[in-house]
Amino acid sequence: MTARATSRTSLGWLNRNVVGIGVADLAADANYEMVFAVLPLFITMGLGGPALAVGLIEGLADGSSAVVKLWSGWYSDRIPWRKRLAVGGYGTTVAGLGLLVLITSWPQVIVARALAWMGRGARQPIRSAMLAASVDKKDLGKAFGFHEALDTAGALIGPAVAFLMLSLGSGFRSIFWVALIPGVLAVVLFGAVTRDPRRAAGYEAGPPQPAPLPEAFWRLILPVAVFGVGNFATAFFTLRAVQMLRPELSPALATTAAVGFYLAHNAVGTAVSFPAGWLADRIGKATMLSAAYATFAAACVVGMFGHGFFALGLMALLVGAQNPVVAAVESSLTSSIIEERRLGTGFGILNAVNGVGDLVSSIVAGALWTFLSPVATFVAGAVLCLAAAATLRLRPPSQASN
Numbered sequence: 001m002t003a004r005a006t007s008r009t010s011l012g013w014l015n016r017n018v019v020g021i022g023v024a025d026l027a028a029d030a031n032y033e034m035v036f037a038v039l040p041l042f043i044t045m046g047l048g049g050p051a052l053a054v055g056l057i058e059g060l061a062d063g064s065s066a067v068v069k070l071w072s073g074w075y076s077d078r079i080p081w082r083k084r085l086a087v088g089g090y091g092t093t094v095a096g097l098g099l100l101v102l103i104t105s106w107p108q109v110i111v112a113r114a115l116a117w118m119g120r121g122a123r124q125p126i127r128s129a130m131l132a133a134s135v136d137k138k139d140l141g142k143a144f145g146f147h148e149a150l151d152t153a154g155a156l157i158g159p160a161v162a163f164l165m166l167s168l169g170s171g172f173r174s175i176f177w178v179a180l181i182p183g184v185l186a187v188v189l190f191g192a193v194t195r196d197p198r199r200a201a202g203y204e205a206g207p208p209q210p211a212p213l214p215e216a217f218w219r220l221i222l223p224v225a226v227f228g229v230g231n232f233a234t235a236f237f238t239l240r241a242v243q244m245l246r247p248e249l250s251p252a253l254a255t256t257a258a259v260g261f262y263l264a265h266n267a268v269g270t271a272v273s274f275p276a277g278w279l280a281d282r283i284g285k286a287t288m289l290s291a292a293y294a295t296f297a298a299a300c301v302v303g304m305f306g307h308g309f310f311a312l313g314l315m316a317l318l319v320g321a322q323n324p325v326v327a328a329v330e331s332s333l334t335s336s337i338i339e340e341r342r343l344g345t346g347f348g349i350l351n352a353v354n355g356v357g358d359l360v361s362s363i364v365a366g367a368l369w370t371f372l373s374p375v376a377t378f379v380a381g382a383v384l385c386l387a388a389a390a391t392l393r394l395r396p397p398s399q400a401s402n
Contacts, residue, residue, distance in 0.1 A: 012135075012139070013135040013136070013139035013142055013143050014146070015134060015135070016193070016194075016195065017130060017131065017134040017194055017195060017197065018131065018134055018135065018143050018146060018147065019193075020189065020190070020193035020194040020195075021127055021130065021131050021147060021190070021194055022146060022147045022149075022150035022151065023150060023189055023193070024090070024186050024189040024190035024193065024194065025127070025147065025150060025151045025154065025186070026150040026151060026153050026154035026157075027154060027182040027183070027185040027186035027189060028090060028093065028154065028182070028183065028186035029151050029152070029153075029154030029155040029157075029158060030154040030155070030157045030158040030161075030179075030182035031093070031094060031097065031154075031158065031179050031180070031181075031182045031183030031186060032093065032097055032116065032120075032158070032179070032183070033154065033155040033156075033157075033158035033159055033266065034157075034158030034159065034161055034162050034175060034178065034179040034182070035097050035100065035158075035162075035175070035176060035179050036158075036234075036235070036262075037158065037159035037162040037163070037238075037259050037262045037263070038162050038166070038172050038175055038259060039100075039109075039113075039235065040054045040235040040236075040238050040239055041172070041238070041255055041258070041259075042100075042172040043057065043106050043109060044239070045255070046172050047103075047104075047105060047106040047109070048106070049106035049109075050370055051236075051239060051366055051369045051370050052366040052367060052369070052370040053106045053109075053366070054233075054235050054236070054239070054362075054366055055232075055233075055236075055362045055363050055364075055365050055366015055367065055369070055370075056110070056362075056363060056366060057106070057109050057110050057113050058113075058233040058235060058358070058362035058366075059358065059359040059360070059361075059362035059363040059366070060110055060113075060114055060359070061110075061113040061114045061116070061117040062117065062355045062356075062358030062359045062362060063355060063356065063358075063359035064114045064117060064118050064121070065114075065117035065118055065120055065121035065351075065355045065358075066121065066351070066352040066353075066354070066355025066356045066358075066359065067121070067352070067355075068118045068121030068122050069121040069122075069124060069125055069347075069348050069351035069352045069355055070348045070349065070351075070352035071348070072085065072089070072121060072122045072123070072124075072125050072126060072344075072348060073125035073126075073129075073344045073345050073346070073347050073348015073349065073351065073352075074344065074345050074348050075344075076125060076126045076129065076344035076348075077341065077342060077343075077344040077345050080198075082126045082129075082130075082196065082198075082344070083126070083130070083191075083194065083196045085122060085123070085126060086122070086123035086126040086127055086130075086190065087123075087187060087190055087191045088119075088122065088123075089119045089120065089121070089122030089123025089124075089126075090119065090123055090183075090186050090187045090190055090191075091119065091187050092115065092116070092118060092119025092122065093116045093117070093119035093120050093123075093183065094116075094119075094180060094183035094184060094186070094187065095115065095116075095119070096112050096113070096114070096115030096116025096117070096118070096119060097112065097113075097116045097176070097179060097180075097183065098176070098180055098183075099111070099112035099115070100112050100173075100176045101173050101176045101177055121351070121355065123190075124347070124351050125344050125347035125348045125351055126344065127190075128331050128335075128343075128347045128351075129343040129344045129347055130194065130196060130197060131143060131144065131147060131331075132144075132331070132332075132335035132340075132343055132347075133197040133198065133340055133343065134197050137335070137336055138281065139281070140281070140332040140335045140336055141277040141278060141279075141280040141281035141285060141328075141329070141332045142274070142277050142278050142281060143277075143332070144277055144327075144328040144329070144331045144332040144335075145273050145274040145275070145276055145277015145278060145280070145328050145332075146273075146274050146277065147328070148269075148273035148274075148277065148324040148325075148327055148328040149270055149273035149274040149324070151273075151324065151327075152266055152269035152270040152273055152323075152324045153270045154182070155266040155269065155270075156263065156266040156267050156269075156270050157182075158179065158182070159259060159262045159263040159266055160263050161175075161178060162175050162259055163256070163259045163260055163263050165178065166255075166256055166259055167256060213338060213342065213345070213346060213349075214337055214338065216337045216397035216398045217334065217337045217338055217346060217349075217397065219395055219396075219397040220286075220330075220333060220334065220337065220392075220397040221349070221350070221353055222391060222395075223290075223293070223388040223389075223391040223392040224330060224350065224353055224354065224357075224388075225353050225356075225357055226384055226387055226388040226391060227293050227296075227326075227357070227384070227385055227388035227389075228353060228354050228356065228357015228358060228360075228361065229357045229360050229361050229364075229384050230296070230297075230361060230380065230381045230382075230383070230384025230385040230387075230388065231296055231326075231357065231358070231361055231381070231384075231385060232361040232362055232364075232365035232377065232381055233358065233361070233362050233365070234262070234265070234319060234323070236365050236366075236369065236374075236377060237261070237265075237299070237303060237315060237319055238258050238259075238261065238262055239258075239369075239374075240303050240315075240374055240378075241254075241257065241258040241261040241262075241312055241315070242254045242255060242257075242258045243374065244306055244307050244308065244311060244312050244315075245257050245258075245308070245309070245312065248308070257312070261312055261315070261316050264313070264316040264320065265315075265316040265317075265319045265320035265323070266320060267320065268316060268317055268319075268320025268321055269320045269321070269323055269324040270324075272320075272321050272324065272325060273324040273325065273328060276288060276292075276324075276325040276328065276329070277325075277328050277329070277332065280328075280329050280332065281332075284396070285329050285332055285333040285336065286333065286392055286393075286396035286397060287393075287396075288325065288329050289325075289326065289329040289330060289333065289392060290389045290390075290392040290393045290396075291389070292321075292322045292325040292326045292329065293322070293326070293385050293386075293388045293389035293392065294385070294386060294389040295318055295321055295322035295325075296318070296319070296322045296326075296381070296385045297381070297382040297383075297385040297386045297389070298318050298382075299315055299318035299319045299322065300378040300379070300381040300382035300385070301378070301382055302314050302315040302318060303315060303374070303377075303378040304375050304378045304379065304382075330350060330354075331347070331350075333397065334346050334347060334350050337397060337398075361381075364380065365377045365380070365381070368380060
C-alpha cells in the first residue's frame with residue numbers, strides 16, 4: 001500500500017495533511033510577508049541603503065536558501081525523521097526575521113534575512129513532498145492550488161496588518177515584533193497537525209535505488225531556470241510602485257500606497273490559486289505554467305511604462321496572478337513526473353534551481369536599477385520570462401500516468 005493510499009481520508013484529496021500544511025503555511029506567510037511588505041522600504045528609507053542593497057540582500061538570502069534546499073531534499077529521502085527537520089526549518093525562519101528588531105545598518109539585514117531563508121530552505125522540499133504524497137496524482141493540481149490559496153491568504157493577512165500599522169503611525173520595528181506571533185503559530189501548527197505519509201505506509205527510510213531522474217524532469221528544469229533568472233523579487237515592484245505615484249502623492253502617502261500594492265497583489269493571488277490548480281489538472285500543467293510565465297513578463301511591461309493608480313492596479317493584478325500559480329504548478333508538475341520515493345530529491349533540485357535564479361535575478365535587477373534605470377530591470381525580466389514561456393510551450397515535459 002502506498003503513502004498516498006493510506007494518507008487519504010473520506011474527504012479524498014482535502015485531507016488532514018493538505019489542510020494542516022496549508023493552515024501552517026498561511027501562518028508562516030503571514031509572518032514573513034508582514035516583514036517583506038516593508039523590508040525594502042526599511043532598507044532604503046529607514047537604514048539609508050541603495051536599491052542595490054535590496055537586490056544584494058534578496059539575492060544572498062535566496063542563494064543560501066538554494067543550497068539548503070538541495071541538501072534538505074536529498075537528505076529527507078534518506079531519513080525517517082524528516083518532519084522534525086521541517087519543524088526546525090519553520091522555527092529558524094521565525095528566529096531569523098526576529099533579529100530584524102535589533103538591526104542598525106543595512107548590511108546586518110543580510111544575516112537575518114539569510115538565516116530566515118535557510119530555515120525556509122530546510123522545510124520547503126519536505127513540506128512539498130509530504131503534500132504530494134498525501135493525494136493521488138490526478139488531484140495534485142487541486143491540492144497544490146488549495147495550498148497556494150491558503151499560503152497566499154497568509155501573504156494577504158501579513159501585509160494587511162503592516163498596512164494598518166503604518167497607517168496608524170507605527171514604525172517598521174513594531175511591525176517586526178508583531179510578525180513573530182503568526183511565525184510561532186506556524187511552528188506549532190505544522191508540528192501538531194500534520195503527519196508524515198511515509199510512516200502511515202510503513203516506509204523504510206534509506207537511499208532510493210540509484211537511477212537518474214526522468215528526462216521529463218530535466219526538460220522542465222530548463223524553462224524553470226530561465227524564468228528564475230528573470231523573475232526578480234516583488235520588492236522591486238514595491239519600489240517601483242512608489243515612483244509610479246510620485247509627484248502626485250507625498251513621499252509618506254506614496255509609501256503607504258506601495259504597501260497597499262503589496263497587499264493587493266497577494267489578494268489577487270489568493271483568489272486565483274485554487275481555480276488555476278483545478279484548471280491545470282484539466283488543460284495541462286505545462287500550458288498553465290507557460291501562461292503564468294508570460295503573465296510576469298506582462299507585469300514587467302506595465303512596470304516599464306505605467307504611472308498612476310490605474311497602472312499600479314494593473315501591475316498588482318498581473319504580479320499577483322502569476323506568483324502563486326507558478327509555485328503551485330511547478331510543484332504539481334514535478335510531483336506528476338517523479339516517483340514518490342524520490343520526491344524530496346526532486347523538490348530539492350527544483351527549489352534549489354529557483355533559489356539560484358532568485359539570487360542571480362535579484363542581484364542583476366538591483367545592479368540594473370542602480371547603475372542604469374528601473375526600466376532596464378523590467379526589460380530584462382520581460383525578455384527572460386517570455387523566453388521561458390516559449391521554451392515550455394514548445395518543449396513541454398511529459399507527465400507520468402496516474
